Each structure stands twice: as C-alpha cells, then as structure tokens.
Amino acid sequence: MxxxxxxxxxxxxxxxxxxxxxxxxWAVAAVPLTAGDPVKVGRYRLLARLGQGGMGRVYLGRSPAGRAVAVKVVRQALLWDEGFRRRFAREVEAARRVTGFCTAAVVDADPSGNPAWLATEYVPGLSLQEAVARHGVWPEQAVRGLGAALAEALAAVHAAGLVHRDLKPSNVLLAPDGPRVIDFGISLAADDTALTETGTVIGTPGFIPPEQLRHEGVGPAGDVFALGAVLAYAAAGVGPFGGGASQAVNYRVVHQSPDLRGLTPGLAAVVARCLAKDPGERPTVPWLLDELGRPEPAHGDRHPHRAAPAPDRGEEDDGGLATAGWMPGPVVESATRMRAEVPTEPMPRPEDTVPEVPTDDSPEPLPGTPPPARRRRLRTALATATALAVIVTxxxxxxxxxxxxxxxxxxxxxxxxxxxxxxxxxxxxxxxxxxxxxxxxxxxxxxxxxxxxxxxxxxxxxxxxxxxxxxxxxxxxxxxxxxxxxxxxxxxxxxxxxxxxxxxxxxxxxxxxxxxxxxxxxxxxxxxxxxxxxxxxxxxxxxxxxxxxxxxxxxxxxxxxxxxxxxxxxxxxxxxxxxxxxxxxxxxxxxxxxxxxxxxxxxxxxxxxxxxxxxxxxxxxxxxxxxxxxxxxxxxxxxxxxxxxxxxxxxxxxxxxxxxxxxxxxxxxxxxxxxxxxxxxxxxxxxxxxxxxxxxxxxxxxxxxxxxxxxxxxxxxxxxxxxxxxxxxxxxxxxxxxxxxxxxxxxxxxxxx
CATH class of the missing domain: 2.130.10.10 (YVTN repeat-like/Quinoprotein amine dehydrogenase)
Incomplete structure (x- = not known):
C-alpha cells in the first residue's frame, strides 16, 4: 500500500x-458528540469530536470566555498504568515549556485527573499533508517560507531542551496567519532516556533520521533531518525516500540517497544538507533560519497562486488575523474558510435532527449544465482543523x-x-x-x-x-x-x-x-x-x-x-x-x-x-x-x-x-x-x-x-x-x-x- x-x-x-x-x-472530519463522549472536561465545554488516536480522543472545546481549544482526553485503559501517568505528566510539563509563533501552545492540562487530559491552542487550518493533496505542490519561495517558519518552531522546541522526534506533514497545520508545529506528546527532553523503552523507534517512516533507526541516540539534528524531508514533500508531493512498507522506507533512509528530482537546484541543495546520513554534517537550525528566511530575489517570478505579501505579525488584517503571504493562495483561502466555520455550539447529533433524504436519484448532468442546489453539511465544516497529531482513518x-x-x-x-x-x-x-x-x-x-x-x-x-x-x-x-x-x-x-x-x-x-x-x-x-x-x-x-x-x-x-x-x-x-x-x-x-x-x-x-x-x-x-x-x-x-x-x-x-x-x-x-x-x-x-x-x-x-x-x-x-x-x-x-x-x-x- x-x-x-x-x-x-x-x-x-x-x-x-x-x-x-x-x-x-487527508481530511479529519469533525463529528457530533455521541452518548459515550463527555460534554465537559475541566472547565471546557466540548462541541465536537475531532479525531481519535492511540492515546485517546481529541475534542473541540470552548473555555468559559469563548476561547477555542483542542482537548485531548486519554484513554481510560492507559490510566491504569501508573508508569504511563508519570510519563504523561512529565511530557505535559515538557510541552508547556515550548513557546513561539509557530507552535500550538499547551494552555491547560490535568495529568492526574480522571480522565487525564491536555488542552492546546486550537488551530483552524488544514495540515500540510492535506494542502499538498488538495492544492498541489508548492513553488520554491513558498517552500522556503514554510522552512523558515518550521525552523523557528524547532528553535523554540530546542530552546526548551526538547526534541520533537515526529515532525511530518500531518503535524504541520496551516492557519491563515502561518503554520504551527503540533504534537509534543512524544517530544521528550533530549536527555530523558528513561522515558523510552530499549529498542523502541518513535516517529514516522521516511521522516525518522538514520541515526535513530540505528539506535545511536536522537538530538536536534534528527529534527533537522525531518524538516528536510517535510520540505521535500511540500515541493514534490512525496517524501524523499518514497513510500511503501515501513521496513522498505526505513531501509532506504539508512542505506540510500534521497530522491530530490522534483526540487529546484537551490532548494535541493539545502534539503540534501538536512538529509545527510551523518548528523554532524547537517546544518544547524539558526543556519536554516538565515538561509530559508532570506527575502525573495528581485528577479524571482511570483507564483500565480501566491497570496499578497503578509503584513507584520502585529498588523491587523481580515478581522485581526495576519495572512501568511508566502503560502499559496488556495491554501490561505481554505484555512480562512475553515476559521470562519468553527462552530460555537455543540454540533447536532444525527438523532437530534431529521436526516436529509435524497430527492433525486438521476445521474448528474454533464459539464455545462448548472449543478443542482444542495445544502452544506455541517459535518464537513472542520475538515482537518486539529491541534494535536491524531492519525484518524x-x-x-x-x-x-x-x-x-x-x-x-x-x-x-x-x-x-x-x-x-x-x-x-x-x-x-x-x-x-x-x-x-x-x-x-x-x-x-x-x-x-x-x-x-x-x-x-x-x-x-x-x-x-x-x-x-x-x-x-x-x-x-x-x-x-x-x-x-x-x-x-x-x-x-x-x-x-x-x-x-x-x-x-x-x-x-x-x-x-x-x-x-x-x-x-x-x-x-x-x-x-x-x-x-x-x-x-x-x-x-x-x-x-x-x-x-x-x-x-x-x-x-x-x-x-x-x-x-x-x-x-x-x-x-x-x-x-x-x-x-x-x-x-x-x-x-x-x-x-x-x-x-x-x-x-x-x-x-x-x-x-x-x-x-x-x-x-x-x-x-x-x-x-x-x-x-x-x-x-x-x-x-x-x-x-x-x-x-x-x-x-x-x-x-x-x-x-x-x-x-x-x-x-x-x-x-x-x-x-x-x-x-x-x-x-x-x-x-x-x-x-x-x-x-x-x-x-x-x-x-x-x-x-x-x-x-x-x-x-x-x-x-x-x-x-x-x-x-x-x-x-x-x-x-x-x-x-x-x-x-x-x-x-x-x-x-x-x-x-
């Protein structure tokens, strides 16, 4: 597959x-709460379910003041393991130390609660994975802008003494004011080796650095490797080590050179340095910030789908939200639309409404014929907006x-x-x-x-x-x-x-x-x-x-x-x-x-x-x-x-x-x-x-x-x-x-x- x-x-x-x-x-659709879902966690009222992963479920919540948050509720079965509770509490404390423009901050948590939960800033945007699937690959300047933003996020993670260890396209959310790196649930302190089991490899095939696959330890250079793979994905639509079975992808990461044929020469040179097999040969995050954050060359052609240049972060635009000018226009439009569709009340459950009954079973007309009017379904309003990396199939x-x-x-x-x-x-x-x-x-x-x-x-x-x-x-x-x-x-x-x-x-x-x-x-x-x-x-x-x-x-x-x-x-x-x-x-x-x-x-x-x-x-x-x-x-x-x-x-x-x-x-x-x-x-x-x-x-x-x-x-x-x-x-x-x-x-x- x-x-x-x-x-x-x-x-x-x-x-x-x-x-x-x-x-x-590509899309993680928000769905109404069911009878088995809580209606309130801590001080947050829950409005919809965003997804589910190995640790638990993620909900869209509202604070008493109306602030939208993503609330991750841990599975009850995991809470029986006291070792997990201690590990979760330590990871929450580690994640609280991460601050920066391009990260989704932890705003609240109760690791000792029943249930245990974690609330982060809610990012109403699509993931990089979905953006590439829906709108195509990105031009070089957009990829460079993305790389500078992600390097800024990694600088904040590393400044807190952490290593992310699972940077990948689905962990990059694209909001109208720029990207956010999410999922610090496995971003453990770099020197905290007690938190992982011997022989365990954390991460996603194709984005895991070779030294981690060889069990030689992991550090900030591993995040630089993942950043290079993410940029290659944005530019070419596929990871630099291909797809297929995880063992095959991991083998190519350790033993073969990356495929960068879909990248421009200038971008390929930067990404190739990030993907060096030897972590000591990879660039530092400050070097990447400087290299990728350079202004667009005067002779560079502006991509036809790029948005207008963004105002400074402090300047108000479109209801107080600055737009990321380097992101492709269709991506900004999708993220802006998703922001406007965030519900403020609980989504109605199917049993609370009269189901929509199809009234026309005839085939659709061929091109050139006006399409029939159809009601927008509230269920799809939140597409992939989520502030935690939850893989949902x-x-x-x-x-x-x-x-x-x-x-x-x-x-x-x-x-x-x-x-x-x-x-x-x-x-x-x-x-x-x-x-x-x-x-x-x-x-x-x-x-x-x-x-x-x-x-x-x-x-x-x-x-x-x-x-x-x-x-x-x-x-x-x-x-x-x-x-x-x-x-x-x-x-x-x-x-x-x-x-x-x-x-x-x-x-x-x-x-x-x-x-x-x-x-x-x-x-x-x-x-x-x-x-x-x-x-x-x-x-x-x-x-x-x-x-x-x-x-x-x-x-x-x-x-x-x-x-x-x-x-x-x-x-x-x-x-x-x-x-x-x-x-x-x-x-x-x-x-x-x-x-x-x-x-x-x-x-x-x-x-x-x-x-x-x-x-x-x-x-x-x-x-x-x-x-x-x-x-x-x-x-x-x-x-x-x-x-x-x-x-x-x-x-x-x-x-x-x-x-x-x-x-x-x-x-x-x-x-x-x-x-x-x-x-x-x-x-x-x-x-x-x-x-x-x-x-x-x-x-x-x-x-x-x-x-x-x-x-x-x-x-x-x-x-x-x-x-x-x-x-x-x-x-x-x-x-x-x-x-x-x-x-x-x-x-x-x-x-x-």
Whole structure:
C-alpha cells in the first residue's frame, strides 16, 4: 500500500482487485458528540469530536470566555498504568515549556485527573499533508517560507531542551496567519532516556533520521533531518525516500540517497544538507533560519497562486488575523474558510435532527449544465482543523436495518446489507487479507496465520508459521524490522508473508509451508502470472519460481518508481511520477514509456489490451498496453468536477466494456474503447472511499458513512444504507461480501445487488 496517499488500498489476490474500507484520509472530519463522549472536561465545554488516536480522543472545546481549544482526553485503559501517568505528566510539563509563533501552545492540562487530559491552542487550518493533496505542490519561495517558519518552531522546541522526534506533514497545520508545529506528546527532553523503552523507534517512516533507526541516540539534528524531508514533500508531493512498507522506507533512509528530482537546484541543495546520513554534517537550525528566511530575489517570478505579501505579525488584517503571504493562495483561502466555520455550539447529533433524504436519484448532468442546489453539511465544516497529531482513518460499522428490539410498527423492508456470519477473534488476531473464498487472519506477535471460509466463517486452517532468526543480524534488522509477521499478498494459490529479512510462501488452501526467499526486509507483494511470481519494489523487481522460490531474473529501473505494478501475460507495467514504463517479460527489456500531463495517482489496471489509470489533476487515461500510445483521456471542467484528486481516487474498475472511475465525490462511467462519457453521478458525500463492480452493480462507500448501490448501466441509485463511524473498525470487501472487524469480532455481510 502507498503511504500516505489517501487512496483506498487495493489488494491483488486470488479474487483480483478489491476495495478495502479502512483508508488513510487527508481530511479529519469533525463529528457530533455521541452518548459515550463527555460534554465537559475541566472547565471546557466540548462541541465536537475531532479525531481519535492511540492515546485517546481529541475534542473541540470552548473555555468559559469563548476561547477555542483542542482537548485531548486519554484513554481510560492507559490510566491504569501508573508508569504511563508519570510519563504523561512529565511530557505535559515538557510541552508547556515550548513557546513561539509557530507552535500550538499547551494552555491547560490535568495529568492526574480522571480522565487525564491536555488542552492546546486550537488551530483552524488544514495540515500540510492535506494542502499538498488538495492544492498541489508548492513553488520554491513558498517552500522556503514554510522552512523558515518550521525552523523557528524547532528553535523554540530546542530552546526548551526538547526534541520533537515526529515532525511530518500531518503535524504541520496551516492557519491563515502561518503554520504551527503540533504534537509534543512524544517530544521528550533530549536527555530523558528513561522515558523510552530499549529498542523502541518513535516517529514516522521516511521522516525518522538514520541515526535513530540505528539506535545511536536522537538530538536536534534528527529534527533537522525531518524538516528536510517535510520540505521535500511540500515541493514534490512525496517524501524523499518514497513510500511503501515501513521496513522498505526505513531501509532506504539508512542505506540510500534521497530522491530530490522534483526540487529546484537551490532548494535541493539545502534539503540534501538536512538529509545527510551523518548528523554532524547537517546544518544547524539558526543556519536554516538565515538561509530559508532570506527575502525573495528581485528577479524571482511570483507564483500565480501566491497570496499578497503578509503584513507584520502585529498588523491587523481580515478581522485581526495576519495572512501568511508566502503560502499559496488556495491554501490561505481554505484555512480562512475553515476559521470562519468553527462552530460555537455543540454540533447536532444525527438523532437530534431529521436526516436529509435524497430527492433525486438521476445521474448528474454533464459539464455545462448548472449543478443542482444542495445544502452544506455541517459535518464537513472542520475538515482537518486539529491541534494535536491524531492519525484518524475513515472507518465504518455496517448496520443491518432490522431492529433487534420489539416494535409495533409494520415489518421493515428486507435489509440491503444482511449478516451472513459473525465470530470472535483471539487476542492480537486481526483481519489481514480477503480473497474470493477465504479470509486470512494474522497474529503478528504470536506468529500465527489462520484462514476462514468466506461462506460461513468456519476454520479452514490455522498454524504457527516460521519466522526469520534476527538474533545474528544487524541492529537495524533486530530493532527496526524485527521478526514479526506481515501478510503481503495472496496470488496464484500462494499466500506470502514477510518476517525479518525473508519473504515466505505458504499454500493458500492448506497453509503448508513452501519456501523462503531473502528479500533484505523489503517484503513485496508478489503477483503470479504465467507460472512466475513478480515481486515489485520501488526501483526494481525480481521474478521468482512460485514452486521453489528460486530467483529467475530481475530488472532495475533508472530511478525510483511506485511500488504499484500491474502484470499481464507479457509485460510488467509500473510508473514513476508522470511516466509509465513497460517491461517485456519475455525479452526482459523496457519496451516503451509514456508521460502523462500530471503525476499518476491510482493503481494501474490492464484490461482489453489497454492500461487505465488516473492522474493527480483528475484525468483518466487509457494507454495501449503494447505500444504505449495514448488511446484516450477523460478530462473535466466546471463546477461538476473537482480537477484534483483530493483524498485520492482508487484504481479504475473495468468490466463489460466500461470503465468506472471515482474522483472525490463523483462516480463516472466511460466507454472503455472510446472514452465517451456514459454517465456521471455526484454522491451525497464529499468523497468516495471505495468502488467495487459486481453483477451489474457498483457498490460505493463514501466519506459520509453510507454504502450505495448504483446501476452500472445508468448510474441510478438503487439503495443507500447509513453506516456509523467508528475509529476502531476495519472492513474489506470482495464482490458483494463485506467484512467488518470491530471490538475483537469479525462479521460478514452480504450487500444486495
């Protein structure tokens, strides 16, 4: 899976491409409080829930004087651990010492309370991660302005004797008056080694400095490394060490040079210094402040989307808020709009209001036709405004419409999503992969893999699997990669999992072990085609004999590519930024390349002699798989189409001579041969999170928490079932069978088509 592109992950298993409901999302939508949420914490009245993470939930609160704050409430289970309470109290005291223009200050806390909580300044703005996804990469002067602001924030952190240790795009919030660095929950005092466990690596792959991965200690120079990676992300839209499995990214950080091809020469020189492997060779924060804070050269061209120069911080502008002139204009506009939409009263709960009922199930008109009026949904008003780094993934709990309680009303119509079976999971057991006839579970710590029948949930097989012996390996393998197991793919009758430095293969039907292959901890997701298993990585792929695991041959690319690949009978197709590349699997040579107008953003889908894919500007392409010639492309204009992929589109669905594609909240159908638009449908939500074609029906899950069934022929809605958001749920879908994992239980549902 790509991390964190915001795209619905795709599985290439025995059942082909499948949607999966748990997805990394750019937007963290504020939602109304539920019955289980407090209405007041300390002296703060809570108005909405902003998100949920490993430590607890984050709420939007108001002080008695009306000041907006973000309140982080610690999970009750953690408070039973006295060691955690002491650690949390010390971290709160450390965070209180951080002050500065570009940090979100801690304003209040009660570490010994029940519950324990922490309140910070509320920043009504989008994260850098979302800003790049929605509005594109930043020009050099904007990146330099961002870098100077972040260096100022790090100077404040380091002056307090702290090290942030998790600076990344989602921890940078962009308010109308400039950025804020957030999440000091793991910003521990530099000399406070007692607060971390031996062997623990804190941070996010691609932004963790190599010395931390090697367990050589961490200091201010580690934050400089992360700053360089953040600036590269803002300028190129991807981290300098690519994406993919965390072990692979960490390996590249330690052993390979960063990819800075998307940066201007001047900016690349600064970022390269920040990303030096040796922390002693990196620049200091004061040097970065001086270098990045220089005024714009007189001959420099002003970027067309940049806002006007900002007044001094003390000058009033637009209601008393100074604007950051170096930030791209659309980013400032989004942040300003979000500031205006911050609620002052608790958000209404669904049960307190009459639900909005769709009144028009006809397809959306084509471009040029005025769009129908629609009510703004309050739920989306707070998008990503949060003052703590809480990673929230879009998740749902599927509801059967039948009510278990007694009711005197007439019987309800048959449910469109009915339960097939449900079973409890063992402690530590999670759903890892779904295929046509089997659901695979893994227990990483106990090194166990189990297979269940899709039809009735019964056990097919279960076994404790072999793991890699890392005791004699390097510190990187022992402490960072470890010997946990991770299922990576099911293809060609084989189940693949990684452990330590090896890729292992089992018989997918019986669980019998077959072979292992040294993969240097990369753990790819092989695809079996024509009696060969193609294991693709970011800069190369190798081909294995699926019967023995023996390597047959390998191919290296000139530069980094995506870790996504599509394999046909005679070619492997992959891409790097805008360029598609085809390798003939018979001659083992690259046969053609094709360059799109924008970066490729979706999985590649090969069907009917063509390869289909979506790009970052919202277009859908069809390219001849044999020659690399463009066959057609679909581009869209006007209010009916968002010309950005925003949260990211999933791969196209190709079936029965049609191509179905989702972009944000739209679903469209194209003639696969000509690209003619057959129909377009705007969903009621802002974003479609998965799209699956089955039996003349498109099953569409959206960001508002609904599952819809669309007629594949004309786009009309057949039914639309409401669902609840639950941050602890996970789901997968194969055909029209939906799997939900929640609270230690796995349940299968059948969706009507």
């Amino acid at each position: 790509l991390e964190p592109r915001g795209r619905c992950p795709e599985f290439a298993g025995a059942a082909g491409r499948q949607g999966r409901g748990r997805r990394e999302r 879009g998740v749902v709990v599927w509801q059967v419409s039948a009510d278990g309680g007694k009711d005197d009303s007439p019987p309800a119509a048959p449910a469109n999503v009915r339960e097939l079976w449900s079973r409890s999971l063992d402690e530590g057991q999670t759903m890892a992969m779904t295929a046509e006839r089997t659901v695979y579970l893994e227990n990483k710590d106990r090194h166990e893999i189990s297979a269940l029948s899709v039809a009735d949930g019964s056990d097919r097989w279960a076994r404790r699997v072999k793991i890699s012996d890392v005791s004699e390996e390097s510190d990187y393998v022992k402490n960072t990669v470890g010997d946990d197991i991770e299922i990576t793919a099911v293809s060609g009758g084989l189940l693949y999992y990684g452990s330590g430095q090896y890729l292992y293969a089992l018989d997918a039907d019986s669980g019998d072990p077959l072979w292992k292959h040294m993969d240097d901890s990369f753990h790819p997701s092989p695809v079996v085609v024509g009696g060969a298993a193609y294991a693709h990585m970011n800069a190369f792929f190798y081909v294995l004999d699926p019967r023995t695991g023996r390597e047959l041959w390998r191919h290296s690319f000139n530069g980094l590519t995506s870790d996504d690949a599509s394999v046909t009978d005679d070619a492997l197709l992959t891409y790097g930024k805008k360029k598609l590349i085809a390798v003939d699997t018979r001659t083992r040579k690259e046969t053609w390349s094709y360059e799109a107008d924008s970066e490729v953003e979706t999985a590649l889908v090969a069907a009917g002699g063509k390869v289909y894919f979506g790009t970052k500007d919202g277009a859908l392409y069809a390219v001849d798989a044999a020659s690399g010639d463009e066959v057609w492309r679909g581009t869209f204009e006007g209010e009916l189409w968002d010309g950005r992929l925003g949260g990211g589109a999933g791969g196209p669905e190709v079936t029965d001579g049609n191509v179905y594609f989702e972009n944000d909240g739209y679903v469209s159908a194209f003639d696969a041969d000509t690209g003619r638009v057959l129909w377009r449908k705007k969903q009621k939500a802002d974003e479609v999170t998965s799209l699956t074609a089955v039996d003349g029906t498109l099953l569409v899950h959206d960001s508002e928490g609904y599952l819809s069934a669309l007629d594949a022929g004309n786009g009309r809605t057949r039914w639309r079932e409401p669902v609840d958001v639950d941050d602890d749920a996970d789901f997968g879908i194969v055909g029209n069978t939906v799997f939900v994992e929640l609270d230690g239980r796995l349940t299968a549902y059948r969706a009507a088509t």
